[in-house]
Amino acid sequence: MTQPISTPDPQPVSTTVTRSAIFIVATVNEDAASRATVRAWCADVANLARAVGKRVPSGNLSCVVGFSSDAWDRLFGDPRPAELHPFREFGSGERVAAATPGDLLLHIRADQTDLCFELATQLMNRLEGAVTTVDEVHGFRNFDMRAMIGFVDGTENPTGNDAEHFTVIGADEDPGFAGGSYVLVQKYLHDMKGWNALTVEAQERIIGRTKLQDIELDADVKPSCSHSSLTTLTDANGDEVKIVRDNMPFGRPGSGEFGTYFIGYARSPAPIEQMLENMFVGKPPGNYDRLLDFSRAVTGSLFFVPSQPLLEALAEREPSLAGAVDASIDSQPSFEPAAALSADGSLAIGSLKGAPRHE
Numbered sequence: 001m002t003q004p005i006s007t008p009d010p011q012p013v014s015t016t017v018t019r020s021a022i023f024i025v026a027t028v029n030e031d032a033a034s035r036a037t038v039r040a041w042c043a044d045v046a047n048l049a050r051a052v053g054k055r056v057p058s059g060n061l062s063c064v065v066g067f068s069s070d071a072w073d074r075l076f077g078d079p080r081p082a083e084l085h086p087f088r089e090f091g092s093g094e095r096v097a098a099a100t101p102g103d104l105l106l107h108i109r110a111d112q113t114d115l116c117f118e119l120a121t122q123l124m125n126r127l128e129g130a131v132t133t134v135d136e137v138h139g140f141r142n143f144d145m146r147a148m149i150g151f152v153d154g155t156e157n158p159t160g161n162d163a164e165h166f167t168v169i170g171a172d173e174d175p176g177f178a179g180g181s182y183v184l185v186q187k188y189l190h191d192m193k194g195w196n197a198l199t200v201e202a203q204e205r206i207i208g209r210t211k212l213q214d215i216e217l218d219a220d221v222k223p224s225c226s227h228s229s230l231t232t233l234t235d236a237n238g239d240e241v242k243i244v245r246d247n248m249p250f251g252r253p254g255s256g257e258f259g260t261y262f263i264g265y266a267r268s269p270a271p272i273e274q275m276l277e278n279m280f281v282g283k284p285p286g287n288y289d290r291l292l293d294f295s296r297a298v299t300g301s302l303f304f305v306p307s308q309p310l311l312e313a314l315a316e317r318e319p320s321l322a323g324a325v326d327a328s329i330d331s332q333p334s335f336e337p338a339a340a341l342s343a344d345g346s347l348a349i350g351s352l353k354g355a356p357r358h359e
């Protein structure tokens with residue numbers, strides 16, 4: 001009798017909703033020693049999270065780590081996750097989902113800021129000298145799950161088995177990378193004066209839900225350009241395709257900065273990219289998301305999140321040692337030679353190569 005293939009444990013991608021989060025995006029420095037430090041660190045992440053989390057057992061501390069396409073090639077080489085590619089840009093002019101540098105993502109969540117802060121400190125200490133932080137955002141949960149723009153955010157997120165179904169790569173999909181996920185992040189800054197000058201009814205038509213009670217607008221009044229309409233996807237069978245979001249408000253009122261850190265997990269980048277295309281280009285083109293008239297995406301990166309056992313095994317994997325390691329991951333395709341050097345002989349570190357823009 002053939003045993004069903006089990007999926008390795010995912011990193012804590014869909015956790016309970018927490019009160020705080022820290023998002024750190026960093027580039028990996030160019031030298032071989034830095035790459036070795038980052039690889040070795042992969043085996044420490046879960047242990048550090050466990051140690052810090054034990055200090056407040058009810059604090060729901062967790063950490064998810066992801067790697068960009070370029071970083072994967074430089075750190076680990078082949079085999080690589082089937083759908084990992086550089087962030088694809090969408091839109092043009094004022095309304096653009098732009099790609100920005102980033103090799104490594106840390107998504108740290110807890111119910112207390114001190115837990116997030118302590119884990120971020122411990123994790124970054126071990127990466128000292130090996131990475132350069134290019135963005136760091138400390139997010140907070142705003143009243144009853146309200147985004148910076150005042151609407152409840154996260155309502156239509158799938159939960160439980162559904163969340164796992166939509167975020168975790170199955171054993172039959174990309175066998176060497178089962179248990180993994182893709183995660184896309186964007187940091188948005190809002191024109192809150194402009195947004196607050198709208199009537200509540202106008203805001204509700206932009207989001208597609210009521211503001212106070214968070215109820216979806218009836219189909220006959222909900223515009224096709226509402227945020228909710230443009231981000232609702234169905235597959236060829238008419239079934240909804242969801243992603244798991246855990247956006248966080250952030251800001252510095254003293255400096256007039258008000259933002260939303262968007263983070264979306266899925267088992268393929270495709271649905272998140274389709275949502276971005278619908279929002280930024282429009283569906284049909286021109287019928288774009290009016291939330292973007294009041295929100296500017298200032299960062300954008302795509303990462304692969306390895307399963308928990310693969311993350312730990314990556315500590316032993318070097319592109320130049322292809323084929324020599326990874327006995328711990330079953331059904332992994334055989335290794336290929338190290339990532340090729342780019343034309344100028346460099347390893348194209350931190351570059352955003354080959355990302356076509358969809359306008």
Ligand code: HEM
Nearest residue numbers: 147151152153154155156188228231260262272275276295
């Ligand atoms: C400025 C940044 C953003 C803000 C403030 C924001 C806010 C919201 C709010 C208030 C809702 C309605 C409640 C809910 O179901 O969660 C929502 C829904 C949703 N958003 Fe966003 N969002 C932002 C960016 C994005 C991006 C970039 C994507 C995808 C690429 C996205 C995907 C979704 C999805 C899938 C839904 C659920 C739609 C449904 O099933 O009705 N959002 N968002």
